[in-house]
Amino acid sequence: MFSKLVRTTAVASVFALSTLPVVVSKSLADEYRNITLTNNNSQQILAVHIKYPESQQWSSVLEAAEWIERGTSKTIGVNVNQCVYDVKVRYMSASYDLGRYDLCKNPTLTYIGNGGDYSPSGTYIGAKGCDYTPSWGLAGSSPTGC
Numbered sequence: 001m002f003s004k005l006v007r008t009t010a011v012a013s014v015f016a017l018s019t020l021p022v023v024v025s026k027s028l029a030d031e032y033r034n035i036t037l038t039n040n041n042s043q044q045i046l047a048v049h050i051k052y053p054e055s056q057q058w059s060s061v062l063e064a065a066e067w068i069e070r071g072t073s074k075t076i077g078v079n080v081n082q083c084v085y086d087v088k089v090r091y092m093s094a095s096y097d098l099g100r101y102d103l104c105k106n107p108t109l110t111y112i113g114n115g116g117d118y119s120p121s122g123t124y125i126g127a128k129g130c131d132y133t134p135s136w137g138l139a140g141s142s143p144t145g146c
Contacts, residue, residue, distance in 0.1 A: 032077030035103050038110040039068040043091040045111065050078065050085045053100060058088065078103060094120040 039045050048062035061076050068074045078085065083104035090096040095116035101109060119125050 031080055033080045033103065034075050034107065035078055036073050036075050036108045037062075037068060037089070038073040038108060039070055040110055040112045041091060042070060042114045043093055044069055045089055046092060047090040048076070049088040049090075052082060053084055053086055089116065091115045095125070096120075 037045070037048060045062070045068040047060065048068075049058040049060050051058045061078075062068070062074065066074070083102050084100060085103055086098070086100050087109065088096055088098045089111055093115040096118050097111060097116040098118060117124060117126055
């Protein structure tokens, strides 16, 4: 009787363990949700940073080596368990856009205009964009209103 119990327990344990990798694999695959960043701005997007609204720490999800050229899109992965993110997009002029988005409701962010709504110093300049020559010497004109 004891050996039958041990055998039944062993078979049940092997069966249970054999399904574990499938569950783990599915769990890992579901950790990220894809969002699409579309650049319809007149400037290239140089960097994208995201953070949870309650966080003070920005995470870089796109660096200069991965620019988003004008008229193109890039897909990135974000945590599937989080919907609302603060997103900061920096342009060639060093100006940037900043917003809070529910990426569960809208997984595509489209950026338009000429640069961002904030100057490199953080001053809100509105939808006019910022023609600015950053310190590393990229093309642009002197700041006016930035």
